[in-house]
Amino acid sequence: MARAGGPEATRVAVLGGSGYAGGEFLRLALGHPRLHVTQVTSERHAGWPVTAVHPNLRRVSDMRFVSASELQDADVLVSALPHGQALQRIDELLALAPRLVDLSSDFRLRDPAVYERYYGRAHERPELLGSFVYALPERRRSELAAAARIAGAGCIATAATLALAPLLEAAVVSRTDVIVEAKVGSSAAGSVPGVASHHPERMGVVRTYAPTGHRHTAEIEQELPSSLRVHLTATAVERVRGVLVSAHVWLHDGSSERDVRSAFESAYAAEPFVRFVTARSGHHRVPDPKLLDGTNWCDIGWQLDPDSGRVVVMAALDNLVKGTAGHAMQALNLALGFDEREGLGFVGLHP
Ligand SMILES: NC(=O)c1ccc[n+]([C@@H]2O[C@H](COP(=O)([O-])OP(=O)(O)OC[C@H]3O[C@@H](n4cnc5c(N)ncnc54)[C@H](OP(=O)(O)O)[C@@H]3O)[C@@H](O)[C@H]2O)c1
Numbered sequence: 001m002a003r004a005g006g007p008e009a010t011r012v013a014v015l016g017g018s019g020y021a022g023g024e025f026l027r028l029a030l031g032h033p034r035l036h037v038t039q040v041t042s043e044r045h046a047g048w049p050v051t052a053v054h055p056n057l058r059r060v061s062d063m064r065f066v067s068a069s070e071l072q073d074a075d076v077l078v079s080a081l082p083h084g085q086a087l088q089r090i091d092e093l094l095a096l097a098p099r100l101v102d103l104s105s106d107f108r109l110r111d112p113a114v115y116e117r118y119y120g121r122a123h124e125r126p127e128l129l130g131s132f133v134y135a136l137p138e139r140r141r142s143e144l145a146a147a148a149r150i151a152g153a154g155c156i157a158t159a160a161t162l163a164l165a166p167l168l169e170a171a172v173v174s175r176t177d178v179i180v181e182a183k184v185g186s187s188a189a190g191s192v193p194g195v196a197s198h199h200p201e202r203m204g205v206v207r208t209y210a211p212t213g214h215r216h217t218a219e220i221e222q223e224l225p226s227s228l229r230v231h232l233t234a235t236a237v238e239r240v241r242g243v244l245v246s247a248h249v250w251l252h253d254g255s256s257e258r259d260v261r262s263a264f265e266s267a268y269a270a271e272p273f274v275r276f277v278t279a280r281s282g283h284h285r286v287p288d289p290k291l292l293d294g295t296n297w298c299d300i301g302w303q304l305d306p307d308s309g310r311v312v313v314m315a316a317l318d319n320l321v322k323g324t325a326g327h328a329m330q331a332l333n334l335a336l337g338f339d340e341r342e343g344l345g346f347v348g349l350h351p
Helices: 020-031 091-098 112-119 137-144 155-169 217-224 257-268 321-336
Strands: 010-015 035-040 077-078 100-101 148-149 177-184 206-209 229-235 243-250 273-278 299-307 311-318
Touching: 010 020, 020 035, 020 077, 020 321, 077 091, 077 321, 091 100, 100 155, 100 257, 100 321, 112 217, 112 321, 137 321, 155 177, 155 217, 155 229, 155 243, 155 257, 155 299, 155 311, 155 321, 217 229, 257 273, 311 321
Parallel strands: 010 035, 010 077, 077 100, 100 148, 177 229, 273 299
Antiparallel strands: 177 243, 206 229, 243 311, 299 311
16 A cells, blocks of 8 residues: 655645545645645544545555544644635644645635625634635745645636736736636535536536626635736536636737737746647647646636737636645645645646
């Protein structure tokens, strides 16, 4: 049975490890040379082998789930609980490990008023907002180095922020509003089945589940470098994994495709997990989540309509990796002083 990490390895416990996000973090952590997974929790499956829930881990791990009440000290605690749960037990979580990575949306926002607007209730621990570093390594690398509290970013928010930030930073965009369309696979809704995710209801859909008011709007606006109104629409599509964001912006008069390219190149040329997909022909000339399953890539492409000045920026990623567990691992690597690429080497599959 493969076991990651030697005696000097960093001890990681995963809270909510039976879910899709926690399970994906577990998969990455088990393959990480410097991490040792000490405990994985599930209330429904306490005592069961983790492979009963995550069969992809057969012959990789012989661990069994424990209840959250059995959690012991670790070097890092990764919480993958549903929204609102980490918030309720935050003092207990902070006491369990000197480093906490929370994959939920409980501590992503800094402004309590914005939290209340998007989540429909006041934040119960507003004094803690701002004490977590938002896990977008491409934008917050220096803050993540040595961070003790890390808030995993939203999957759509990750793609949209990476798609838009360079153009705003380079000031090539003319308007103060941006339209962002997101297509999202079913695993983004988590592993607990519901009426909308029941197979006969979910199969084959192209269902716009959030025409307006998507919560990730708040994160995107928070993380972008200039004040811009983001109009986000999200649609469920027929994939298990994957997010594709298409952002529509308009260039200033006088700006050109060359300015767009140079904005992206200056922002991301040295980034280990951002790739440009800008071929002029062929069916692989735009980012496609199909090629990214299991990987930590964010693929970004763009096209300018010279008549209108509209640029369509496309960003694709796997919601469970670069959209959750992968960026959390990248952020944790930075916080622990490791190479940020460690444990994230899978390049993907084709076809
Ligand atoms: N799915 C994504 O693409 C994605 C992307 C970005 C961020 N996230 C965030 O990641 C978090 C987890 O999402 P998910 O999709 O993995 O959800 P999920 O599949 O429903 O998993 C939730 C996990 O939390 C555990 N849990 C639920 N209630 C609990 C409680 N009261 N006490 C202890 N454990 C409890 C569940 O364990 P049991 O076995 O006991 O039920 C399960 O392991 C969410 O906050 C979500 O917003 C998810």
